[in-house]
Amino acid sequence: MKRWNQAAILSFIIALGGFEIAVRGALLPAFLFPAPSTVLKTLLDYKSEFTTAFLETLQGALGGLVLSIVFGLILAIVFSLSAFLRKAILPFAVFFQTVPIIAIAPLLVIYFGFGMPTVIAAAFIVSIFPIIANTLLGLEGVPPAELELFQLYGASASQTLWKLKFPSAYSSIYGGLKVSIGLAIIGAIAGEFVAGGGLGAMIDAARTQQRIDIVFAALGLLSLMGLLCIYLLKIFHRTLQKIRPYGLNLKD
């Protein structure tokens, strides 16, 4: 196991242990900060509810993320090919980035109704911008000499895009994906607050019942979801590297 992995696990154990001691020793009020052992017990007691909610949120976040990847990549490619369209459309993407999702979420319920479509839409809106911005950065960051090489051999715009710009942008796209994964989960939760379902609705219901333990358990699961998605992305990256060294200079 890598040294940084050991360090992360060790610091996590120390933090949890410290938290447990602090709550049991009455240094922290248990009704505001439940002990990790209490949270674990709650998780086990409501195992099936948490599992269902976890999978629902994951589905919503991944649905939004997939849409972001598809539309984000298409838009970035279009923007890289046309300065006019970039100027015309990019401000809308920036709007989605700057307006808080929690303010848009009620509108989404009106448009898409209660349930999964609203959750997916919220995750999509929040997570698309980093993919557009990073892909565009990568597509436009190709070294000039490499572009000249393609120019010298009479490459078409499509050849330059697919054989040079797109593979060259891999590192940037990967960076954008890492950010978007976290944002898609945030978007899905915000969507669930208003549209119901998943861990978002569970947190909202627990809040009204003062069940802090359920809120903490759901937060733990959300962190786990983020880590799991990032880990899967890393596995994808490492597998790809074994076949072809895209994004060679990327650091995990």
Next chain:
Amino acid sequence: MSSPALLELKNIHKKFQDREVLKDVNLTLHAGEFLCLLGPSGCGKSTLLRLMAGLEKPTTGSLHWQGTEKNFAFVFQEPQLLAWRSVFENTRLPLELQRRPLHEQNENSREALKKVQLGDFENHFPHELSGGMKMRVSIARALSSAPRILFMDEPFSALDEVTRFALQRQLRDLCETEKLSVVFVTHSTYEAAFLADRILMMNTQGGHFILNEEIHYRQGRNEALRSASEYQALVAKVSQKMQEAFR
């Protein structure tokens, strides 16, 4: 030089904003000639090379190619290999972009790699190669499209001396066997004196030539030449001219 002209540059001027980099340059490249453009950094030699390759447009003046086909390849200062493509795929790139038939792409690329002694490395990726090997792949890529002219912009300047000497020898041999014409930009008098059939030294300002030296050695262009008196004498002569001009 009695060989026919492949490329002629007439009254070339090049300005970048207000700065005139090339002023009234006239130059003829002959078939089979190894021409070295020599001069200090910033004298306009790379600009001149890029003009010949069509990467820059002259402000005024004209380029005349023999025949209609501009059959050349360009080797950059850095190898410019695509990291995600294997040695073979990098070599094949020009043919792929020109949409040549697949069998031609494969045959020409394998042949080009053999010419630079990298036939056994076709499945390697650029990060697995040394600096010298990367440059040889870059030369193989240029050769794969079977050019008549090679434009080379200080291709060996970042390499260590042993690798540089070896590549100079290989390049010279390749040009003789393939009957290539070369325009080679360098700031090294030693390199120019070893490689060139003709050295053109550029002035710092305005880009006209202050030396046009044809080179005919009695012995072949091998390692022994570097310690031969005729080579040393030429290096001394060119260096002195450079010192006088750029003092």
